[in-house]
Amino acid sequence: MNERVQTAFDPRIEGRDVIVTRLDAAVDWVRRNSVWPMPLGLACCGIELMAVGASRFDISRFGAEVMRFSPRQSDLMIVAGTCVYKMAGAVKRLWDQMSHPKWCMAMGACASTGGMYRSYAVVQGVDHFLPVDVYVSGCPPRPEAVLEGLMAIQRKIAQEKALAAMKTGERAGAGWNPVQGPIIVRGEYAPRFKGDWIR
Amino acid sequence: MATQYEMEMIDSASRAQQAMEGELHGEKMIINMGPQHPSTHGVLRLVVELDGEEIVNVWPDVGYLHRGDEKIAENMTYTQFIPYTDRLDYLAPLANNVAYAYAVEKLCGMDVPPRCKYIRVICAELARISSHLLGIGAMAMDIGAMTVFLYGFREREKIYDLCECICGARFTTSYTRIGGLANDMPDDFLPMLRSFLKDFPRTVDEIDKLLTRNKIFIERNRDIGVLSKEDAIDFGATGPNLRGSGLEWDIRKAHPYSSYEDFEFDVPVGTVGDCFDRYLCRMEEMRQSVRILQQAADNMPDGAWNSPDAKILLPEKKATLTKMEELIHHFINVTEGINAPPGEVYFSAENPKGELGFYIVSKGGGAPHRLKIRSPSFVNLQLLPTLAKGHMMSDMVAILGSLDFVMGECDR
Amino acid sequence: MTPVETIERLQLRFGDAIGTPVEFRGEYTVTVSREKIVEVCRYLKSDCAFDMLTDLSGVDNYGDDPRYEVDYLLYSLADRIHLRLKVHVSEDDLTVDSVAGIWRTADWHEREAYDMFGICFRGHPNLKRILMWEGYPHFPLRKDFPLAGIPSELPETAVDAGKVERAPMLGGPFVGGTGTRHAIQREPRHYDTIAEQQEALKNPIKKEPV
Numbered sequence: 001m002n003e004r005v006q007t008a009f010d011p012r013i014e015g016r017d018v019i020v021t022r023l024d025a026a027v028d029w030v031r032r033n034s035v036w037p038m039p040l041g042l043a044c045c046g047i048e049l050m051a052v053g054a055s056r057f058d059i060s061r062f063g064a065e066v067m068r069f070s071p072r073q074s075d076l077m078i079v080a081g082t083c084v085y086k087m088a089g090a091v092k093r094l095w096d097q098m099s100h101p102k103w104c105m106a107m108g109a110c111a112s113t114g115g116m117y118r119s120y121a122v123v124q125g126v127d128h129f130l131p132v133d134v135y136v137s138g139c140p141p142r143p144e145a146v147l148e149g150l151m152a153i154q155r156k157i158a159q160e161k162a163l164a165a166m167k168t169g170e171r172a173g174a175g176w177n178p179v180q181g182p183i184i185v186r187g188e189y190a191p192r193f194k195g196d197w198i199r
Numbered sequence: 200m201a202t203q204y205e206m207e208m209i210d211s212a213s214r215a216q217q218a219m220e221g222e223l224h225g226e227k228m229i230i231n232m233g234p235q236h237p238s239t240h241g242v243l244r245l246v247v248e249l250d251g252e253e254i255v256n257v258w259p260d261v262g263y264l265h266r267g268d269e270k271i272a273e274n275m276t277y278t279q280f281i282p283y284t285d286r287l288d289y290l291a292p293l294a295n296n297v298a299y300a301y302a303v304e305k306l307c308g309m310d311v312p313p314r315c316k317y318i319r320v321i322c323a324e325l326a327r328i329s330s331h332l333l334g335i336g337a338m339a340m341d342i343g344a345m346t347v348f349l350y351g352f353r354e355r356e357k358i359y360d361l362c363e364c365i366c367g368a369r370f371t372t373s374y375t376r377i378g379g380l381a382n383d384m385p386d387d388f389l390p391m392l393r394s395f396l397k398d399f400p401r402t403v404d405e406i407d408k409l410l411t412r413n414k415i416f417i418e419r420n421r422d423i424g425v426l427s428k429e430d431a432i433d434f435g436a437t438g439p440n441l442r443g444s445g446l447e448w449d450i451r452k453a454h455p456y457s458s459y460e461d462f463e464f465d466v467p468v469g470t471v472g473d474c475f476d477r478y479l480c481r482m483e484e485m486r487q488s489v490r491i492l493q494q495a496a497d498n499m500p501d502g503a504w505n506s507p508d509a510k511i512l513l514p515e516k517k518a519t520l521t522k523m524e525e526l527i528h529h530f531i532n533v534t535e536g537i538n539a540p541p542g543e544v545y546f547s548a549e550n551p552k553g554e555l556g557f558y559i560v561s562k563g564g565g566a567p568h569r570l571k572i573r574s575p576s577f578v579n580l581q582l583l584p585t586l587a588k589g590h591m592m593s594d595m596v597a598i599l600g601s602l603d604f605v606m607g608e609c610d611r
Numbered sequence: 612m613t614p615v616e617t618i619e620r621l622q623l624r625f626g627d628a629i630g631t632p633v634e635f636r637g638e639y640t641v642t643v644s645r646e647k648i649v650e651v652c653r654y655l656k657s658d659c660a661f662d663m664l665t666d667l668s669g670v671d672n673y674g675d676d677p678r679y680e681v682d683y684l685l686y687s688l689a690d691r692i693h694l695r696l697k698v699h700v701s702e703d704d705l706t707v708d709s710v711a712g713i714w715r716t717a718d719w720h721e722r723e724a725y726d727m728f729g730i731c732f733r734g735h736p737n738l739k740r741i742l743m744w745e746g747y748p749h750f751p752l753r754k755d756f757p758l759a760g761i762p763s764e765l766p767e768t769a770v771d772a773g774k775v776e777r778a779p780m781l782g783g784p785f786v787g788g789t790g791t792r793h794a795i796q797r798e799p800r801h802y803d804t805i806a807e808q809q810e811a812l813k814n815p816i817k818k819e820p821v
Contacts, residue, residue, distance in 0.1 A: 043607050044289035054352035069237040085775050086744045087263040090234050118778040119267030120751055120760025262742035274758050432662050435716035542635040571668035581719050
């Protein structure tokens with residue numbers, strides 16, 4: 001008797017409710033759309049970071065609204081502001097407390113290179129002791145640039161080999177890959193919002 | 200960074216005896232709050248000695264944002280230092296610019312035209328509103344009322360738009376120059392300001408409705424962190440912290456600068472000196488700032504916006520590019536700085552956080568010999584041990600919020 | 612009471628300990644001898660109603676003797692006047708009596724002066740560093756300390772952030788180089804001719820490689 005055999009792929013189901021993909025891609029997709037930042041608001045950039053979290057620039061549409069101040073619960077450390085030598089130990093300790101996978105964004109000129117503070121007390125760039133993934137320039141960077149930096153981290157995460165990292169317990173694929181390397185975002189990047197709110 | 204603190208260790212036998220006699224004392228616990236903490240408003244480290252929930256003592260540890268501003272000032276011309284003043288009290292950068300410009304102008308003995316003064320008043324008052332919005336917002340957020348913070352930020356974005364209109368930068372403005380301003384106020388600034396002032400009182404009323412009669416907010420702030428008038432003066436507190444304790448002293452009224460004597464405004468003064476009074480002072484100051492802004496916008500004088508002394512100010516670009524003398528002035532001013540006379544001055548302005556003062560020791564020339572920044576947050580933070588003793592741990596957050604300090608200014 | 616009257620009262624009472632007053636831009640500065648500063652401050656607070664100490668700062672006049680000075684800016688809330696007191700402190704005996712017992716706000720100001728200059732305040736309740744970390748071996752605001760900093764050890768840090776490095780000045784955009792020479796020596800307008808400046812710079816007060 002001729003029976004219709006159900007094949008593995010049923011377009012009535014799999015075209016609509018089931019997606020087939022690699023595990024790596026799925027994990028990366030989940031990770032990059034739910035990056036929880038830890039705002040290390042040290043100085044003025046911290047205020048712009050708060051502005052990114054506020055309603056006009058709204059970091060939560062990128063899945064990153066949950067600003068966890070606890071390092072154990074966050075994925076992305078945003079170093080926003082000048083890091084002085086007295087504070088450097090605390091910053092390093094916080095970075096060590098974050099669990100993998102973790103990424104670091106140096107927001108602003110002071111975190112990237114010490115900024116305009118070339119003095120005895122300021123660490124000339126937080127990358128002296130932290131592995132930075134994205135540098136966002138600006139003093140302070142416009143919130144749009146911070147969001148661009150966040151999107152750069154998302155692009156970076158998209159190319160990670162998540163499974164391999166889970167097996168070895170550390171980040172593999174992206175991170176210190178010299179091809180991928182740290183990304184630099186220009187801080188004045190901004191579409192203009194000219195007087196919308198007046199009307 | 201380790202400090203030795205003395206703790207009383209009672210052995211179990213005497214502890215049991217004490218318990219039987221009625222007074223049960225536990226061991227005191229020393230905990231560390233910060234430098235990274237959501238409620239410490241920046242990088243402040245507090246070492247708190249607790250007896251259960253009650254604060255016995257607190258030692259603030261500052262310096263986690265000490266960037267060496269004063270040493271940098273000795274190596275920069277007066278004009279080159281202006282961007283560093285932005286980043287002192289980074290919640291109100293325009294106010295710092297105005298204070299610094301007046302300090303150096305006092306040293307040089309020069310006066311600015313009325314239009315410049317009125318524009319600087321507008322800058323200072325916008326900065327005041329901006330700073331108080333964030334101060335109240337952060338205080339409320341730490342106590343649990345998150346909405347106020349976001350409403351405040353919505354209004355601050357409008358102020359950022361105004362800043363962007365007047366000088367090009369949202370935030371770290373560097374707008375004033377020695378002897379004037381970087382550029383004249385553009386034409387669309389005053390209409391933008393007026394429409395902001397039309398809508399803003401509504402937000403203040405909203406925040407008022409949310410917080411001022413809120414039972415929880417009142418319970419968490421009434422009679423917490425009471426600062427007596429004598430203590431306030433002894434500790435050198437200034438700004439809303441001093442006025443909340445009942446002393447009516449505002450530099451804008453006591454030593455008017457920048458044509459503040461032309462404006463009609465009131466200075467809110469508290470009675471009890473607790474956190475709630477300081478909060479009310481800030482709310483009312485915002486309303487008074489709106490009054491000042493309205494008057495400034497209505498009575499803005501025309502005319503020059505820069506002092507006519509070409510030796511101090513950069514001459515107009517057109518003239519610099521075509522005439523020899525202006526070119527020389529421009530060159531000398533930019534490379535060597537203004538030629539300030541030798542002497543010492545102190546100028547202080549009523550900043551949102553308190554009295555920001557610049558003590559400039561000049562031995563002549565373009566760079567100061569010593570620039571001491573009298574920072575209100577540094578002085579106000581000394582109040583913390585006096586205010587916090589005897590309260591519970593969760594009151595610490597309310598007290599920190601009501602003191603409204605910024606670490607950028609405190610540590611410089 | 613005006614500042615002039617206050618100074619006259621001071622001179623009447625303390626005689627030689629008070630120097631000639633200087634007036635500049637409406638502000639009055641008076642030099643007080645180091646031994647008498649606490650007495651003078653106490654008198655000013657109790658009898659002349661200077662109830663607020665607005666500011667206390669140290670100044671390093673490198674090349675002068677005495678090298679340091681401590682400036683006290685007093686304010687009277689009732690009369691609304693400022694008065695500045697100046698105490699000269701020489702490098703050999705870098706101590707001043709503390710006024711923290713008179714105005715409690717002097718506590719942190721004096722700690723900062725100690726941290727930045729090394730001026731010790733006798734009788735201070737808690738003279739520790741406040742802006743730099745405890746154990747930092749230098750005094751940053753001294754004129755012979757370079758702006759870039761001196762490499763030193765950084766104690767108490769988690770992992771290898773353990774070294775304080777010099778900031779790269781790169782011949783920087785700063786006026787005349789880092790603050791090692793006396794500020795006035797750097798000023799080209801201080802001299803009448805270029806030859807004079809070259810001559811003076813042949814004997815710089817102290818030269819340090821940038």
